[in-house]
Amino acid sequence: MIKHIFFDLDHTIWDFDKNAQETLHELYLHYKLEELGLASAEAFISTYTENNHSLWADYHVGKITKETLRAERFSRTFIQLGIHPEKIPQQFEDDYVRITPHKKNLFLGSEKVLGYLKQKYTLHIISNGFKESTLIKMEVSGLNPYFTNVIISEDVGVNKPDKAIFEYALDKAKARKEECIMIGDSIEADIRGAQGFGMKAIYFNPQSKEFPDDVKWQITHLEELLDHF
Template sequence: MIKHIFFDLDHTIWDFDKNAEETLKELYQTYQLQTLGLNSTEEFIQTYTENNHRLWAAYHVGKISKETLRSERFSTTFIQLGIHPDHIPQQFEDDYVRITPTKTNLFEGSEKVLSYLQKKYSLHIISNGFKESTLTKMEVSALNPYFKNVIISEDVGVNKPDKAIFEHALQRAEALKEESIMIGDSLEADITGAQNFGMKAIFFNPQKKEAPEYVDWQIHHLEELLLHF
């Protein structure tokens, strides 16, 4: 009998890639990156997205630090696209981190689903996102009223998939494993993390990627949750 639903934030409710794309298009113009020889915004965004996803995957499991992630994602992108390190805009990362969390694109159906679930369940966030950015996203996207707790890995001291963050989240929510479920897009951080801890998990898979056998439950659109809860 589920009573508590724990959501990931980025890539699950808050549309990280769409919000990042909007920001990068703005910064492309602000920094006039075409004058550096970057003639394609699409190539720039695609290269950055690939690097960012790779670095976040390493950050989830503690292979790199927050500082390494932030210092490398754009420097690597610029260098891969042929920009000399001396010509990389020094404030680009800081502007990106400042602007992106103020974007408010959510996955389709988010507000409808959260409004429905809130009436029947206690909802909570477990995020590996950076604390300041996460709190900004929650506020400007008007998500705070839906959730009783927002658990952020920087506060806890460990990231998903570490069992300790799930244990902390259940203690904060005053919930039991058997009455809780995790919903997220990361197979390693959200699904494997929750399952290893002993919680049920739903894989949010909007791109319809092939899911491994250990995934017991997946959805491709958030509104599918209305059929099950």
Template sequence: MIKHIFFDLDHTIWDFDRNAEETLKELYQLYELEKLGLHSCKDFIDTYTTNNHQLWTEYHVGRITKEQLRSERFHKTFRQLGIKPDKIPMQFEEDYVRISPTKTNLFLGSERVLGYLYEKYTLHIISNGFKETTLTKMDVSGLNPYFRNVIISEDVGVNKPHKAIFEYALNKAEAEKHESIMIGDSLEADIRGAQDFGMKAIYFNPLKKEKPGDVEWQINDLEELLLHF
């Protein structure tokens, strides 16, 4: 019955953490952060990753704005690691946002799976990512040919898990709920958002976290989709 498959982008197809790590290693050297007192690049990346995930969770549900997320994630990280506010590099966020979307690391099997699904289903993206970076990621990673529509929350005016973004996506795709399915890594934004809307969902869980009871279907590897579609 499935005709339309809606994918999340970050952390589902585009390997956000791996691309962020590459970017932060470059910026660690460029800004000579060791001279500021940050003697461990790994600690810097780990602290940033924790803060960024937390802030994105708050952004998904509308507790903070795009501007607050961007202004806070590195400032919070630098402060936690003991850097005084007047020593925090002012252009760090801008350089990160410029470089990170140009990275092209995808989750293992992404292109094989998308190539297979593209022949049988109509594929779409629903992303809470920021518009300019999302479009860059899609372009430089060669993902555009697989997807008919790229729905970005900034264009719609609401984020996943709000029902309105799923309604917008189905209307744009000319799809019905019963013939559509959402695949993503965020329990709150992707899975519960879709399920509350009345749409099937597959939880992409590469870290093999414990599956909550309200999640009916999960995969740990994108290539598992080849067994089901």
């Protein structure tokens, strides 16, 4: 019955953490953060990643705005690591947002799986990512040819898990719920969002994290989709 497959982008196809780490290593050197007192790039990246994931979780459900997320993720990280607010590099966030979307690391098997699925199904993206960054990622990583629609929450005015973004996506796809399935890494945004709307969903869980019992379908590698579709 499935005719349309909706994918999340960040952390599902586009390897957000790997691309972010590359950028942060470059910026650590560029801004000479060791001289500010940050002796370890790895500790900086680890602290940032934890803060960023927490803030994105709040952003998904509307607790904070895009502006708050961008303002806090690095300031919070620098302060936690003992850097006085006046010494935080003011252009750091802007440079990060400018550089990171041009990174091209995808999850292993992405192009193979998308190439296979595109022959049998109509593929779409539903992303809570920032619009300008999402469009760059899609173009630079060569993902546009695989997807018929790229639905971005900023265009819709609501984020996953809000039912309205799934309604909007199905309207754009001219599809019915029973013909659709959502694949993503976020239990709250992707899986709960799709299920709450009445769509099937597959949890992409590359780190094999524990997950709720009512999440019935999970994969740890994208190539597992080849066995199911």
